[in-house]
Amino acid sequence: xxxxxxxxHEWGExxxxxxxxxxxRGEYFVILGPxxxxxxxxxxxxxxxxxxxxxxxxxxxxxxxxxPPEKRNIGxxxxxxxxxxxxxxxxxxxxxxxxxxxxxxxxxxxxxxxxDSVGITHLKTRFPSTLSGGEQQRVALARALVIxxxxxxxxxxxxxxxxxxxESLREELKRIHxxxxxxxxxxxxxxxxxxxxxDQIAVILEGEVIQVDTSFKVFNEPVNERxxxxxxxxxxxxxxxxxxxxxxxxxxxxxxxxxxxxxxVEGEVNVFxxxxxxxxxxVRLKSSARNSxxxxxxxxxxxxxxxxxxxxxxxxxxxxNQAIEDLGLGVGKTVYASFKATAIHMTRR
Amino acid sequence: MSITKTLSGAKRQRLSLIFLVVGSLLVLFTLFVLFxxxxxxxxxxxxxxxxxxxxxxxxxxxxxxxxxSFLATLIAVVLGTPLAYVLARHxxxxxxxxxxxxxxxxxxxxxxxxxxxxxxxxxxxAVGTAFYxxxxxxxxxxWGIVVxxxxxxxxxxxxxxxxxxxxxxxxxxxxxxxxxxxxxQAFYKVTLPLAIRHLFSGAVMAWARGISEFGAVIMxxxxxxxxxxxxxxxxxxxxxxxxxxxxxxxxxVCFVVFMVLRLSTKYWERRK
Amino acid sequence: xxxxxxxGLTKVQSVMIGAVIVIALVGGFWYYWSTSTGKVVLxxxxxxxxxxxxxxxxxxxxxxxVNVEVQIEPSGSVAAVQKITxxxxxxxxxxxxxxxxxxSMMMPDYADWCIRFAKNRMVLAYTDNSRYADxxxxxxxxxILRRIDVKWAFSNPNMDPCGYxxxxxxxxxxxxxxxxxxxxxxxVNNSAITVxxxxxxxxITTPEELNPDTARLKIRDKSVELVSMLQEGGIxxxxxxxxxxxxxxxxxxELPETIDLSTVTYTETYKKVKxxxxxxxxxGKPIVYGVTVPTNALNRELGEQFVIYLINEYGQNVFxxxxxxxxxxxxxxxxxxxxxxxxxxxxx
Numbered sequence: 001x002x003x004x005x006x007x008x009h010e011w012g013e014x015x016x017x018x019x020x021x022x023x024x025r026g027e028y029f030v031i032l033g034p035x036x037x038x039x040x041x042x043x044x045x046x047x048x049x050x051x052x053x054x055x056x057x058x059x060x061x062x063x064x065x066x067x068p069p070e071k072r073n074i075g076x077x078x079x080x081x082x083x084x085x086x087x088x089x090x091x092x093x094x095x096x097x098x099x100x101x102x103x104x105x106x107x108x109x110x111x112x113x114x115x116d117s118v119g120i121t122h123l124k125t126r127f128p129s130t131l132s133g134g135e136q137q138r139v140a141l142a143r144a145l146v147i148x149x150x151x152x153x154x155x156x157x158x159x160x161x162x163x164x165x166x167e168s169l170r171e172e173l174k175r176i177h178x179x180x181x182x183x184x185x186x187x188x189x190x191x192x193x194x195x196x197x198x199d200q201i202a203v204i205l206e207g208e209v210i211q212v213d214t215s216f217k218v219f220n221e222p223v224n225e226r227x228x229x230x231x232x233x234x235x236x237x238x239x240x241x242x243x244x245x246x247x248x249x250x251x252x253x254x255x256x257x258x259x260x261x262x263x264x265v266e267g268e269v270n271v272f273x274x275x276x277x278x279x280x281x282x283v284r285l286k287s288s289a290r291n292s293x294x295x296x297x298x299x300x301x302x303x304x305x306x307x308x309x310x311x312x313x314x315x316x317x318x319x320x321n322q323a324i325e326d327l328g329l330g331v332g333k334t335v336y337a338s339f340k341a342t343a344i345h346m347t348r349r
Numbered sequence: 350m351s352i353t354k355t356l357s358g359a360k361r362q363r364l365s366l367i368f369l370v371v372g373s374l375l376v377l378f379t380l381f382v383l384f385x386x387x388x389x390x391x392x393x394x395x396x397x398x399x400x401x402x403x404x405x406x407x408x409x410x411x412x413x414x415x416x417x418s419f420l421a422t423l424i425a426v427v428l429g430t431p432l433a434y435v436l437a438r439h440x441x442x443x444x445x446x447x448x449x450x451x452x453x454x455x456x457x458x459x460x461x462x463x464x465x466x467x468x469x470x471x472x473x474x475a476v477g478t479a480f481y482x483x484x485x486x487x488x489x490x491x492w493g494i495v496v497x498x499x500x501x502x503x504x505x506x507x508x509x510x511x512x513x514x515x516x517x518x519x520x521x522x523x524x525x526x527x528x529x530x531x532x533x534q535a536f537y538k539v540t541l542p543l544a545i546r547h548l549f550s551g552a553v554m555a556w557a558r559g560i561s562e563f564g565a566v567i568m569x570x571x572x573x574x575x576x577x578x579x580x581x582x583x584x585x586x587x588x589x590x591x592x593x594x595x596x597x598x599x600x601x602v603c604f605v606v607f608m609v610l611r612l613s614t615k616y617w618e619r620r621k
Numbered sequence: 622x623x624x625x626x627x628x629g630l631t632k633v634q635s636v637m638i639g640a641v642i643v644i645a646l647v648g649g650f651w652y653y654w655s656t657s658t659g660k661v662v663l664x665x666x667x668x669x670x671x672x673x674x675x676x677x678x679x680x681x682x683x684x685x686x687v688n689v690e691v692q693i694e695p696s697g698s699v700a701a702v703q704k705i706t707x708x709x710x711x712x713x714x715x716x717x718x719x720x721x722x723x724x725s726m727m728m729p730d731y732a733d734w735c736i737r738f739a740k741n742r743m744v745l746a747y748t749d750n751s752r753y754a755d756x757x758x759x760x761x762x763x764x765i766l767r768r769i770d771v772k773w774a775f776s777n778p779n780m781d782p783c784g785y786x787x788x789x790x791x792x793x794x795x796x797x798x799x800x801x802x803x804x805x806x807x808x809v810n811n812s813a814i815t816v817x818x819x820x821x822x823x824x825i826t827t828p829e830e831l832n833p834d835t836a837r838l839k840i841r842d843k844s845v846e847l848v849s850m851l852q853e854g855g856i857x858x859x860x861x862x863x864x865x866x867x868x869x870x871x872x873x874x875e876l877p878e879t880i881d882l883s884t885v886t887y888t889e890t891y892k893k894v895k896x897x898x899x900x901x902x903x904x905g906k907p908i909v910y911g912v913t914v915p916t917n918a919l920n921r922e923l924g925e926q927f928v929i930y931l932i933n934e935y936g937q938n939v940f941x942x943x944x945x946x947x948x949x950x951x952x953x954x955x956x957x958x959x960x961x962x963x964x965x966x967x968x969x
Contacts, residue, residue, distance in 0.1 A: 044523065047523075047526075047527050048526075048527075049523045049526060049527070068526075068531075068532075069523075069526040069527050070526055070527075070528075070529045070530055070531050070534075072527070074527055075527065075528075076523070076524055076527040078520055078524065080518075080520070082518065082520045082521050082523075082524045084521060084525075084539055085521075085543065086542050086543055095525070095528055095530075095538075096528035096529050099525075099528055099529035099530050099534060100529050143528070144527075144528075147528060147529065153527075409655060412651075413652070416644075416648040416651075416652065419644060419645070419648065420645065420648070423641065423645065464708055467708065467709075467710070468708070468709065471709065471710075473709070488710075489662070489692070490656075491652050491656075568708075571692070571694045572662075572692045572694075573656060582672075582695065584845065584849075585669050585672055585695045585843070585845050586672045586673050586676065586695070588845065588848045588849050588852065588869055589849045589852060589853070617633070
């Protein structure tokens with residue numbers, strides 16, 4: 001559906017170098033990378049707002065590199081929403097339809113329907129400056145969706161929101177994608193977002209797309225150290241929620257159970273634990289850490305000042321040299337890996 | 350009770366109050382200069398003033414001044430808006446030169462500007478002859494007045510318009526493009542409405558600047574006499590007594606026009 | 622809420638654009654209607670001090686020549702000549718407060734002849750409110766001007782003949798009153814103007830930067846500004862032409878004819894002072910107004926017709942009333958180039 005071929009471009013302090021990847025129809029494609037990596041530039045290039053210095057962009061099989069943005073049937077949502085300040089919510093949403101010279105009656109109907117489906121009908125005569133971040137985001141989304149684009153481009157849509165709104169909008173995005181099945185490219189620096197939404201992830205660092213893979217592969221089989229370093233999450237464990245009591249969740253991974261904190265009540269989940277959060281001990285710890293899992297050390301690697309310890313229970317921990325010495329750690333030794341419930345990230349799978 | 354409340358509220362706004370006091374010195378300064386002149390004319394020589402008001406030459410001179418500056422501003426807006434947009438959005442080789450050239454009329458002594466304009470456009474020059482063949486003469490005509498006013502007031506409009514456009518995030522224009530707007534539509538439906546306040550304010554400034562131009566106009570078109578020239582002529586022949594009534598009338602007319610413009614802008618804003 | 626019509630123009634926008642177009646068109650029509658008189662324009666460049674008499678003559682001329690509009694452009698005499706010789710402007714009549722400017726600056730490229738039609742005298746103008754107004758007379762004026770609380774002024778010698786004539790009068794005063802400190806005290810000490818003497822000839826120099834000591838002496842580009850300053854009370858005494866003082870109802874002090882540049886009899890005396898301005902060296906001579914029709918005038922015959930009104934009996938009376946004694950009959954240096962229509966009015 002979308003294909004980039006050796007796209008290179010510079011704009012201001014940002015650049016793209018030989019970017020090549022493709023997105024299938026209906027796919028939810030996430031571009032993951034740190035700030036300044038060129039993520040917005042990629043989106044704007046796909047949207048046609050820049051003509052790349054080198055390379056080609058194919059939309060639906062045809063070379064669209066020189067096609068102006070107004071002819072590309074693409075919806076774009078910026079991180080700062082970029083609503084038209086001089087128009088009401090209703091007029092903002094109607095804008096794209098008006099540009100397509102759609103009859104007034106039809107415009108009204110479509111606008112009403114998208115406002116209902118995104119839940120902002122009560123805001124329709126308001127001006128953007130009077131809306132909260134979450135409300136603005138929904139309006140921006142509605143404005144992009146109402147024109148029924150073939151492709152939806154989202155530039156860090158959730159980054160400026162508070163955690164609660166972020167979670168609910170994230171679910172919203174998922175739902176919309178499921179219902180409409182449109183090709184979506186979502187750009188973010190947040191790994192949780194990437195993992196929970198993506199069919200495929202492209203990791204971009206300093207203008208180069210390094211790896212394009214499924215989420216699991218990106219986080220568990222990073223292609224090189226840069227990605228691993230960027231991703232920095234060494235423990236990604238699949239599990240299923242068994243119970244949720246007062247926000248404390250019990251997750252069954254097959255090998256052991258994990259206590260975590262979450263609002264989720266049931267379902268398949270991914271459990272993320274940073275290796276630094278894991279405490280290694282010779283005996284089971286009696287501490288505030290809810291989780292203490294037994295395992296045999298399978299691998300110890302030195303990473304500068306720290307050592308990475310891999311265990312046969314699937315966990316990876318990061319410890320200091322001192323710890324190794326004090327505890328007399330070595331391959332084959334049986335130890336306990338402890339970590340707090342609060343040290344865990346969890347998302348629906 | 351309300352006094353104490355006002356006082357405590359005032360304490361919180363202390364910086365603004367200090368600024369207000371300092372700034373009011375400037376306002377008072379302008380006010381006193383004008384008030385002194387207007388007051389003296391209306392109170393000490395009301396007859397002279399009424400004579401001026403009833404003098405057809407004075408009336409037509411003032412109307413001509415306002416109209417010529419209006420035309421000059423119109424040209425500045427039509428040609429200057431696209432220029433300002435390009436300057437706001439793009440960097441290009443020689444941009445600094447262009448921006449400096451636009452600002453030159455502000456620095457140049459007015460009579461120098463007037464002579465330069467006359468030398469270029471008088472009907473026996475190369476350029477002037479071409480216009481002459483089209484039936485356009487610059488010396489001693491409305492065209493000459495408009496050109497002189499345009500020369501000095503352009504920087505005011507272009508700079509204001511450029512800042513207006515710069516204040517608009519280009520992202521908004523880009524979003525409009527993705528929603529199906531052509532470049533022109535994005536400009537017309539999104540950028541322009543958002544910048545209109547700056548553009549209007551710049552146009553008013555340009556218009557005001559044109560009205561007050563004397564040195565450049567007198568070099569290329571002494572006649573028909575715009576108000577500043579008439580004031581000078583009357584000063585030459587009749588001194589202050591003959592020229593002040595015209596000056597006061599001009600001040601009052603301009604003051605009223607500007608008040609009307611400001612009020613209608615406020616009204617317009619409120620309706621949105 | 623605002624109504625948005627199909628093609629995007631709101632009602633307000635349409636009204637505004639309509640208003641702009643209407644104003645532009647209406648104004649245009651009004652302008653063309655009021656200026657398309659079909660009249661021939663007779664352009665007169667004149668010295669500021671001639672504006673009032675010329676305005677009177679203009680009215681009569683326009684009454685007698687119904688299809689003519691006389692446009693008078695007053696300025697300093699030098700500036701008026703320079704408009705023609707340097708800025709490439711066209712005039713049908715050029716009237717200068719110093720007739721010598723015509724032969725020295727305009728001939729032979731821009732003028733063939735020059736007619737002297739009226740004269741003037743330098744006076745010290747003042748008002749009833751001037752300091753020592755009740756004391757001043759034609760013998761003590763230079764002492765009064767030296768007083769520390771007296772403010773006086775003259776116009777810019779580099780731009781206005783009235784300006785360069787003032788130092789001449791003051792220098793000549795030294796000879797008249799036998800006091801060789803007058804010029805130093807009044808002029809040299811208060812400005813950048815200097816004087817040197819050689820063989821009885823006084824060469825005064827007026828540089829571009831005059832630097833007057835503004836607590837005592839003010840210098841203005843146009844002599845007519847001095848009138849306002851007097852009327853306002855900003856200065857006590859100003860050096861002006863008698864005509865200007867009379868026309869503006871100011872008090873004025875007549876000075877000895879040997880120094881006030883008014884009388885042909887004392888031409889030799891006047892020659893003893895010279896002023897080097899930024900453009901030329903001018904020898905003292907009686908103040909005589911000169912007029913010509915520039916060679917590149919658009920309406921030469923009409924210009925000559927207008928000149929007649931300056932030098933016939935009607936014109937002579939106008940100038941007499943204005944305090945600018947006419948030269949009767951008008952004189953010229955050389956009759957050869959005087960146009961036919963003017964010959965009967967002029968002698969050598």
